[in-house]
Amino acid sequence: MTRTVISVRELTKRFGDFTAVDRISFDVREGEIFGFLGANGAGKTTAMRMLCGLSYPTSGSGTVDGFDIMRDGEKIKRRIGYMSQRFSLYDDLTVRENIRLYGGIYGLGRRQTQERMEELLRRLDFMSERDTLVGSLPLGWKQKLAFSVATLHRPGVVFLDEPTGGVDPLTRRQFWEMIYEAAAGGTTVFVTTHYMDEAEYCSRVSIMADGRIRALDTPAALKREFGAATMDDVFRKIAREAKRI
Amino acid sequence: MEERNAIEVRELTKRYGGVTALDRVSFEVGCGEIFGLIGPDGAGKTSLFRILTTLLAPDGGSASVNGLDSVADYRQIRRQVGYMPGRFSLYADLSVEENLSFFAALFGTGIRENYDLVAPIYSQIEPFRKRRAGKLSGGMKQKLALCCALIHRPSVLFLDEPTTGVDALSRGEFWDMLDGLRRCGISILVSTPYMDEAGRCDRIALINEGRILGIDTPQGLVDGFDEGVYELSGDDMSGLLARVRAERGISGCYPFGAVHHVVAAEGFDAVAFVARIAAEGFSGVSMQCIGAGIEDVFIKKMGR
The missing domain is CATH 3.30.70.2070 (VP9 protein domain)
Incomplete structure (x- = not known):
């Protein structure tokens, strides 16, 4: 039996009289690549913040890597990895300094950080760039490094918030190959994207609209269910029904 | 010459220290054309926009808008173009309506005189006209920014990644609005990192690391x-x-x-x-x- 890494039931978040996330329930299994899609304003970011221990739900329940999102927010933060296109690494620190910083933040000891840093630099073929400022690396390299740093502490689940936004088509694909490798190694991946071809790469996809999960299944099953040729068509059919803009 | 180009860029070069952001870039945009700059982050798209809107001086080559030189004639260019920068650039503390009035006033005009041009877009956010711009959703901010860039009836419109971070359905609707503006005779230079939007342009330039990889109609590029x-x-x-x-x-x-x-x-x-x-x-x-x-x-x- 594969382990369930994320499990939420009737998860809800209200801001005043506005219900940003409205009773969502789903499970994510170990090693899955779970695509978390939705139109703008659907409630994706709010839901993701609750899963990462950054915001408390108004009602409902859930666990991430075995910890309760109501009570164990701090423990969850230590057990997950997080990366977004907008923010991941510090441009004015070198490659090594960034790795050391995140090693410290994730609570790895000095020796463990050092070991994993060397392993990471070798695997990415980054040894010659170890003292380069991250700001002067090409975007593609930066993204690969950011992903490796986000998984430095071997988290049970890594959250990727639009990791490939604005990235060239070749780098975008190389990035997905890294995601596949990580998932094959047992890391659970929770990913948001606006590129609908990337939705096809996910094991399962959920699509939110107006705070609710409108569809959740494998890409193949969703295309069958909605009588659509591509995930782009599935998404459009759901987003068109949404009331929030 | 009768047929004047809306935009002409010749051997344009821009460096920041040792980094060449634009490397001898050349292209032209015809009047009434939607011309797309397609490329990833760091390709040089924003530098190009900033030079064409006279906010940045090039290190080599030349750029002109409506036949006016981007360096010598910058004052005239500023009156004739609309610019929607990549980052949200409106006043978050002003309401929707106040932002639009402010931009109209900067150009010595008012909302009423130009309402017909912005109406198809503004009518979608008008129900929220008293709301502060900072409190709008991403899609509404984008529509307001477009209205503010249009309120003085520019003949050339510069849109720097207007659809970045916007969902697939809203992106399609945004391109429909651009089609409407083209029918009003406005020439549009628009950049995007989404390759699937290329087909919405009359012609496109593929740009990467400061260099143009190819210029043609979308069909011409794939046929080649x-x-x-x-x-x-x-x-x-x-x-x-x-x-x-x-x-x-x-x-x-x-x-x-x-x-x-x-x-x-x-x-x-x-x-x-x-x-x-x-x-x-x-x-x-x-x-x-x-x-x-x-x-x-x-x-x-x-x-x-």
Whole structure:
């Protein structure tokens, strides 16, 4: 039996009289690549913040890597990895300094950080760039490094918030190959994207609209269910029904 | 000369220290054209916009808008163009209506005089006209920014990544609005990192690391692709990727949504190849020749 890494039931978040996330329930299994899609304003970011221990739900329940999102927010933060296109690494620190910083933040000891840093630099073929400022690396390299740093502490689940936004088509694909490798190694991946071809790469996809999960299944099953040729068509059919803009 | 171009860029170069952001870039945009700059972050798109809107001086080459030089005639250019920068640039503390009035006042005009031009877009956010701009959703901010860039009736519109971070459905609606503006005679230079939006432009330039990789109509660019593109699928997709990449005579293989794209020179025998890998144990393999898309063109030109 594969382990369930994320499990939420009737998860809800209200801001005043506005219900940003409205009773969502789903499970994510170990090693899955779970695509978390939705139109703008659907409630994706709010839901993701609750899963990462950054915001408390108004009602409902859930666990991430075995910890309760109501009570164990701090423990969850230590057990997950997080990366977004907008923010991941510090441009004015070198490659090594960034790795050391995140090693410290994730609570790895000095020796463990050092070991994993060397392993990471070798695997990415980054040894010659170890003292380069991250700001002067090409975007593609930066993204690969950011992903490796986000998984430095071997988290049970890594959250990727639009990791490939604005990235060239070749780098975008190389990035997905890294995601596949990580998932094959047992890391659970929770990913948001606006590129609908990337939705096809996910094991399962959920699509939110107006705070609710409108569809959740494998890409193949969703295309069958909605009588659509591509995930782009599935998404459009759901987003068109949404009331929030 | 009767037919004047809306924009002309000649050998334009911009450096920041040792980094060349724009490397001898040349193109022109005809009057009433929607011209797309398609490329990833860091390609030089924003530098180009800032030079054309007279906010930045080039280090080499020249740029003109409506026949006016971007350095010598900057004051005149500023009155004739509308600019929507990549980052949200409105006043978060002002309401929707106040922002629009403010931008109209800057150009010595008012909302009422130009209402007809912005109406198709503004009417969608008008129910929220008393709301502070900072409290709008992403899609509404984008529409307000477009209205503010249009309120003085510019003849040339510069839109720097107007659809970045916007969902697929809203992006389509935004392009419909641009079609409407073109019908009003406005020339548009628009940038995007989303390759699937290329087809909405009259002509496009593919740009990467400060250099233009190709300029043509979207159809012209894909027609110019000189190799075969095949769609490949099978039960073991990641195994197929590795297997195809090891095959000689194949110039590229990469994931493309639910399938892989295989790029191979003319003379490649797909039927024989499928038979061969089926014999090696790959099941459910299907391979068929399709036309290249803009992403295929971009990936190939990047590799050169």
